[in-house]
Amino acid sequence: MSLFPADNGENDLFLSRTDPENPFGTHAAYSFELEGKVWPTVEHYFQAMKFTDENRQEKIRTATTPARAGKLGRKRHKSLRPDWKKVRETVMTRAVYTRCRTYPDLAQALLETGDQKIVENSNYDYFWGCGRDRRGHNGYGKVLMNVRAKLRQEQAEASEQ
Template identity: 60%
Template sequence: MFFVHDDSELDLYLSRTDHAEPLSAYSAYPFELEGKTWPTVEHYFQAMKYDNEAEQERIRQSETPELAAKLGSRWFKPKRKDWKSVQVVIMTRGVYIKARTHPDIAEKLLATDDQKIVENSSYDFYWGCGRDRRGENQYGQVLMNVRAKLKEEQS
């Protein structure tokens, strides 16, 4: 007889779009990067989809992360050609700089210790876990990679 141990109750589930969750991309923790102040990681991420500085600025100045996401997701605006290959690097850069700018964010991330972090989205199978929990969980991976970098810098 085989027993499968389910560690999922030990995992940290969070939403990338939860304004109240400090580790989310939508939480309002401004940071400086690329010579500009970004209101959220989501603003930075969405703006970096474009080479056009006017479009980047329009997204950066949008009132909410939801509006930034909407502006960044327009299918008729041509995205930078290398977007698929750099999107995780861009998200990682934003999350890392946010954590380095706000020590409380770094502390919260470090306090997760070695816990698996899961972006709890039923619909997003790339950034999240998807409804069947078999998605790529790229946002969770980004958070765990930034946590590892912060731990490395501590020692």
């Protein structure tokens, strides 16, 4: 059984996580504090967390743009942290959630997507995106939908009190 009903995708919300104009994207200019540091974007945090070396993390955190942070995160002179494949979705979720808690208007906008399926529309990324054939994992879309569910749960618990 599919998590989402099979349809033509008309009701789905397609986005690019690298679009700096999309407030839900990782390149959107919403800074937040996490791990005792201010991160300019989700992309900066995500790329820095690929590594355990604090100097490397700081170089990525202070990159002038999210695209530069991404490029630095892809340069693997030193290897990725050994558990990266296990923790990457948790790292991304933590950053997106923290950003939403920092910016209530962003959290509200995510809540207002209702029950729409959110799809990271990447032809080339089959893990974070849907891939060219729409059969990709859609990891980033799932992160957004999971954060939305958590925000909705918190909103319901707050109204019960």
